[in-house]
């Protein structure tokens with residue numbers, strides 16, 4: 001199911017292509033996709049059932065809030081890596097521990113509105129750091145850990161970050177589409193029939209119907225409203 005997305009070429013799942021787009025175009029794309037992530041989360045959190053942002057569609061698949069927290073943190077970590085790469089001779093990036101953070105940072109308990117705002121702030125800061133890179137800086141190598149330990153150029157890090165965001169934008173929207181309730185008006189709750197209390201036997205068969213609505217005998221499978 002969760003095939004690892006590629007780190008080169010074309011991604012079948014989200015359509016990202018490592019081979020196209022110059023620096024400015026890539027950064028613009030990243031900002032736009034970040035805005036989409038932020039907006040999707042905000043919309044769902046302000047919708048009829050805000051807790052959908054915390055629902056995992058499957059036990060092993062992150063919820064929208066978890067993905068959004070991840071996107072926010074990726075943007076921050078990658079911005080710091082740009083700075084590290086520029087500052088050091090032979091940069092070796094520390095792994096970000098993507099899965100460990102989910103629990104440590106309590107992603108699922110975070111406030112979706114704050115996450116959405118922080119995500120956008122991190123996208124703008126990443127964009128500002130990336131846009132000013134010069135060609136010789138974009139070619140600078142550092143030792144990167146994902147998916148395997150390998151030297152990567154700063155230019156690749158920018159493209160890879162843009163891919164991460166586009167890929168997870170796709171995830172967030174897909175997950176919300178799965179867990180969000182359809183927008184249809186809720187049926188009016190049926191007037192509650194008082195449960196026929198044990199005034200035993202002789203139910204006044206054709207006597208006065210105590211409570212309207214010819215209560216068809218018994219088990220009303222209540223449509224639980226949550």
Ligand SMILES: [Zn+2]
Pocket residue numbers: 005006011012013014015016163166167
């Ligand atoms: Zn992808």
